[in-house]
Amino acid sequence: MSDESLTPRTAAVIPAAGRGVRLGPGAPKALRTLNGTPMLVHAVRAMAASRAVRLVVVVAPPEDATGVKSLLADLTLPDRTDVVVVPGGATRQESVRLGLDALPDDITVVLVHDAARPLVPVDTVDSVIEAVRDGAPAVVPALPLADTVKEVEPNPAGDAPEPVVATPERARLRAVQTPQGFDRATLVAAHRAVEADGEGATDCAGLVERLGEPVVVVPGHEEAFKVTRPLDLVLAEAVLARRRANDGF
Numbered sequence: 001m002s003d004e005s006l007t008p009r010t011a012a013v014i015p016a017a018g019r020g021v022r023l024g025p026g027a028p029k030a031l032r033t034l035n036g037t038p039m040l041v042h043a044v045r046a047m048a049a050s051r052a053v054r055l056v057v058v059v060a061p062p063e064d065a066t067g068v069k070s071l072l073a074d075l076t077l078p079d080r081t082d083v084v085v086v087p088g089g090a091t092r093q094e095s096v097r098l099g100l101d102a103l104p105d106d107i108t109v110v111l112v113h114d115a116a117r118p119l120v121p122v123d124t125v126d127s128v129i130e131a132v133r134d135g136a137p138a139v140v141p142a143l144p145l146a147d148t149v150k151e152v153e154p155n156p157a158g159d160a161p162e163p164v165v166a167t168p169e170r171a172r173l174r175a176v177q178t179p180q181g182f183d184r185a186t187l188v189a190a191h192r193a194v195e196a197d198g199e200g201a202t203d204c205a206g207l208v209e210r211l212g213e214p215v216v217v218v219p220g221h222e223e224a225f226k227v228t229r230p231l232d233l234v235l236a237e238a239v240l241a242r243r244r245a246n247d248g249f
Helices: 039-048 062-073 092-101 124-133 184-197 206-209 230-247
Strands: 009-017 053-060 084-089 107-112 138-144 162-166 175-176 181-182 216-219
Touching: 009 039, 009 092, 039 053, 039 062, 039 124, 053 062, 053 092, 053 107, 062 084, 084 092, 092 107, 092 184, 107 124, 107 184, 124 138, 124 181, 124 216, 138 206, 181 184, 181 206, 184 206
Parallel strands: 009 053, 009 107, 053 084, 138 216
Antiparallel strands: 107 181, 138 175, 138 181
């Protein structure tokens, strides 16, 4: 039996069913273009760049799953990596669960990656996978915060100053990115447990925390930022231009 056959098989789930209203009117966020190419395509390529990733499951907007399949049908990827598309759900949590349901039985390590983080470097992806393979049930890439953070008493109306109630110690805080990596059984159990409570979540690692399982952090990367607002699109285009100039990307 070869060493490769003994290595835990890894898949990436990319929930891409969100609308991305903060980017303004237009196509779903994952289908907005960077340098003429949809962010989703960049994100799929970023996952497939890792030699460990054998399958990418894209969870598409339910009303446009066929269109996403057509978009990805002719995508050139390494021969080792397959791509499948499944319709998503009403929430991110439901979409991730549907992506998990589509995984074959031999997948034991799962990455969950935001389509809106299209430029994550492969070294970050590999670091997450390695930490899961080394025994961590849940791994997140993250960066230290540059800004001081204030905890406030929220004003629902948003039309008045909000009182500060605490200043967390910045050295203990991290800004979390994706892909987040998981032992598959742990992530499935976390989704089932939270569904039973009737609660939702935007962060899969948070679901694992609720199980009482440990979550560990590995270094993230500044280019793994999330494209959320129009200014982020400008920054992403600048990163791509720099890559083309420096690396022929």
